Amino acid sequence: MSEDFYSVLGVSQDAGEEEIKQAYREKASEYHPDVSDAPDAEEKFKQVQKAKEVLLDDEKRRMYDQMGHERFEQADKRGATDSGAGGMGGQGNPFGGGGGAGGMNDIFEQFFGGGSGGSQTGPRQGADLKTRLNIDLEDAYEGVTKQLTISRPERCPDCDGAGHPPDADANTCTACNGQGQQTTVRQTPLGRVQQAQTCRQCDGEGTIYSETCSTCRGEGQVREEATIQVDVPAGIHSGQTLRMEREGAPGENGGPKGDLLVEIQVEDIEAFERDGDDLQHRLAISFPQAVFGDTVEVPTLDGPVEMDIPAGTQSGETFRLRDEGMPRLQRRGYGNLFVKVQVVTPENLNEEQREALEAFAEAGGEEIDVEQGFFEKLKSSF
Numbered sequence: 001m002s003e004d005f006y007s008v009l010g011v012s013q014d015a016g017e018e019e020i021k022q023a024y025r026e027k028a029s030e031y032h033p034d035v036s037d038a039p040d041a042e043e044k045f046k047q048v049q050k051a052k053e054v055l056l057d058d059e060k061r062r063m064y065d066q067m068g069h070e071r072f073e074q075a076d077k078r079g080a081t082d083s084g085a086g087g088m089g090g091q092g093n094p095f096g097g098g099g100g101a102g103g104m105n106d107i108f109e110q111f112f113g114g115g116s117g118g119s120q121t122g123p124r125q126g127a128d129l130k131t132r133l134n135i136d137l138e139d140a141y142e143g144v145t146k147q148l149t150i151s152r153p154e155r156c157p158d159c160d161g162a163g164h165p166p167d168a169d170a171n172t173c174t175a176c177n178g179q180g181q182q183t184t185v186r187q188t189p190l191g192r193v194q195q196a197q198t199c200r201q202c203d204g205e206g207t208i209y210s211e212t213c214s215t216c217r218g219e220g221q222v223r224e225e226a227t228i229q230v231d232v233p234a235g236i237h238s239g240q241t242l243r244m245e246r247e248g249a250p251g252e253n254g255g256p257k258g259d260l261l262v263e264i265q266v267e268d269i270e271a272f273e274r275d276g277d278d279l280q281h282r283l284a285i286s287f288p289q290a291v292f293g294d295t296v297e298v299p300t301l302d303g304p305v306e307m308d309i310p311a312g313t314q315s316g317e318t319f320r321l322r323d324e325g326m327p328r329l330q331r332r333g334y335g336n337l338f339v340k341v342q343v344v345t346p347e348n349l350n351e352e353q354r355e356a357l358e359a360f361a362e363a364g365g366e367e368i369d370v371e372q373g374f375f376e377k378l379k380s381s382f
């Protein structure tokens with residue numbers, strides 16, 4: 001179930017053009033897949049775009065208001081699948097090209113005020129795509145090569161990205177007289193404002209084709225699975241992004257592909273806590289080890305090493321093992337491993353241990369009421 005276009009943008013039914021544009025800019029930047037971490041960001045982003053397309057077009061908005069959301073969506077689907085003019089007063093897909101990756105370029109042009117007529121027909125680089133890759137700490141330590149399978153837009157194989165069969169009849173777009181641009185003149189309080197924008201009917205091509213490619217519904221792109229090899233360098237941190245050049249969405253009009261941005265998520269393991277290039281390990285030692293000192297085994301990502309605990313170590317003391325941390329990304333050397341020791345207090349003593357500890361306390365001149373622990377005292381008070 002898709003959401004009503006007004007609620008998608010969070011505007012009222014009588015919202016004006018400026019209000020809709022403003023709401024669109026806010027929502028689009030919130031859900032832009034390059035920005036948002038939400039899993040449904042791409043879907044939301046598409047809804048926001050579609051809502052804007054319809055609500056900013058007087059004709060479409062009127063029909064939308066009349067038909068209601070569900071019926072409009074159904075009519076739109078039929079219009080997009082039928083070749084030629086559908087019931088929406090336009091050829092093929094009433095929402096124009098865009099869609100998928102092309103739409104992302106559009107939005108940046110809208111944001112930054114670019115989008116001169118020429119860029120619509122000239123080569124245009126495809127959109128960057130974004131995905132995530134989880135690796136574990138050992139892989140981040142060693143560096144790793146991973147196979148990553150993603151679904152991404154590819155140039156439609158049946159029409160080679162044109163959006164129409166090669167033998168389709170080409171007609172000059174009547175909406176823009178083949179210019180690819182429409183000029184609108186609006187009367188505003190500040191005077192007449194002339195605005196040129198990409199023709200929605202032909203998506204700036206200036207040409208309307210008699211048939212739409214049935215494989216890609218005229219988009220020129222289809223989604224396909226691709227497996228990409230990602231070389232993750234040693235020392236990478238969670239949240240860092242690798243840029244895989246030319247692995248993104250296909251370009252338009254012979255433009256190059258966009259890039260694929262792979263955000264790395266490094267999963268912690270039990271034994272270590274990571275802090276930058278340093279690691280921390282918690283080590284439990286016994287009271288005698290703390291008192292007399294000992295040589296203990298400490299795990300590192302490079303295998304166990306020996307560490308000396310000096311006599312008289314206090315619980316909570318931290319020792320540094322130099323260069324036993326993570327490799328420094330794109331630099332030489334390693335971080336440190338900090339070993340924090342905790343002296344474990346024995347909970348269950350056998351008779352011999354008990355006597356030894358009592359003797360220990362006595363020898364130190366300590367008086368401990370060992371015979372009557374807390375619970376014994378409680379009982380005897382009744």
Ligand code: ZN
Pocket residue numbers: 156157158159160161162163164213214215216217218219220221
């Ligand atoms: Zn196609």
